[in-house]
Amino acid sequence: EIAGKISSDTIIVCGGDGTINEVINGIRDFSQIKFGFIPNGSGNDFARGLGIPALKTDEQLHHFIEKITDNQVRRHLDIGNVHLNHRTEIYSRQHAAIIPDDMRFVISSGIGFDAGVCEEALNSNTKSFLNKLHLGMLSYGAIAYRTLNSVYSKRIACDGITDDGRTVHLDRILFTAAFNLPYEGGGYRFAPDASGTDGRLSIVAIGDMPAAHILRFFPGARRGSRSYYSQSGVHHFHFKKMTVTTSQPLWLHTDGEVALKTDSVTFSLLDQKLQLIV
Numbered sequence: 001e002i003a004g005k006i007s008s009d010t011i012i013v014c015g016g017d018g019t020i021n022e023v024i025n026g027i028r029d030f031s032q033i034k035f036g037f038i039p040n041g042s043g044n045d046f047a048r049g050l051g052i053p054a055l056k057t058d059e060q061l062h063h064f065i066e067k068i069t070d071n072q073v074r075r076h077l078d079i080g081n082v083h084l085n086h087r088t089e090i091y092s093r094q095h096a097a098i099i100p101d102d103m104r105f106v107i108s109s110g111i112g113f114d115a116g117v118c119e120e121a122l123n124s125n126t127k128s129f130l131n132k133l134h135l136g137m138l139s140y141g142a143i144a145y146r147t148l149n150s151v152y153s154k155r156i157a158c159d160g161i162t163d164d165g166r167t168v169h170l171d172r173i174l175f176t177a178a179f180n181l182p183y184e185g186g187g188y189r190f191a192p193d194a195s196g197t198d199g200r201l202s203i204v205a206i207g208d209m210p211a212a213h214i215l216r217f218f219p220g221a222r223r224g225s226r227s228y229y230s231q232s233g234v235h236h237f238h239f240k241k242m243t244v245t246t247s248q249p250l251w252l253h254t255d256g257e258v259a260l261k262t263d264s265v266t267f268s269l270l271d272q273k274l275q276l277i278v
């Protein structure tokens with residue numbers, strides 16, 4: 001709401017991926033706004049995807065703030081958009097406000113398992129406890145394994161088609177996500193080739209594999225290995241616009257912020273870029 005009232009200025013956010021997402025969705029004209037941030041969340045996938053290391057010492061923090069105060073645009077980042085082709089009345093417990101038909105993202109947006117993990121994480125006592133111990137990233141892994149069976153056992157089909165005719169089909173979806181940057185879920189490198197600056201999104205669609213293979217898949221993604229791309233049931237390619245439909249409604253997230261359940265969305269990029277001063 002505050003970001004929407006700023007017409008021409010520099011916005012600096014101190015917080016995690018969720019806070020950044022809120023501000024991005026509030027900005028009206030990106031051409032008039034310079035954007036900086038100080039990473040201070042449990043996941044910090046935005047900072048990680050931009051190659052910004054954790055600020056563990058006062059010296060590192062001071063140096064980073066000095067860089068921001070230069071107020072120089074250092075890169076122009078693509079901005080993703082997800083359009084709701086169909087709505088349900090099943091809303092996230094964290095979002096009582098009106099959900100718009102179009103939502104922006106700068107890290108990723110996904111439907112299925114990854115969004116289900118985000119929904120549980122936002123309402124998890126485990127995450128709150130581990131955050132207090134500065135072990136926030138562990139919460140995503142613990143919740144992921146707990147959520148896996150509840151999503152994958154339902155055997156929900158998924159179809160995707162891009163604006164240039166490429167298709168994806170899964171008889172049994174785990175998740176389908178559009179990535180602007182490589183990481184989500186607190187450090188899982190699902191989309192190593194996502195750059196955020198090439199005018200394309202990366203689709204990662206996963207399913208149609210035994211549960212045992214999925215359990216091996218996550219450690220590989222955590223290590224950043226590309227070997228999981230060669231597994232049967234893993235689809236990955238770049239695109240500019242893609243419509244995804246599922247046979248049953250599933251949770252949808254944008255940068256880890258869960259809105260509602262839906263069975264049809266379209267992922268694309270905005271024409272405008274985010275002017276980053278970091």
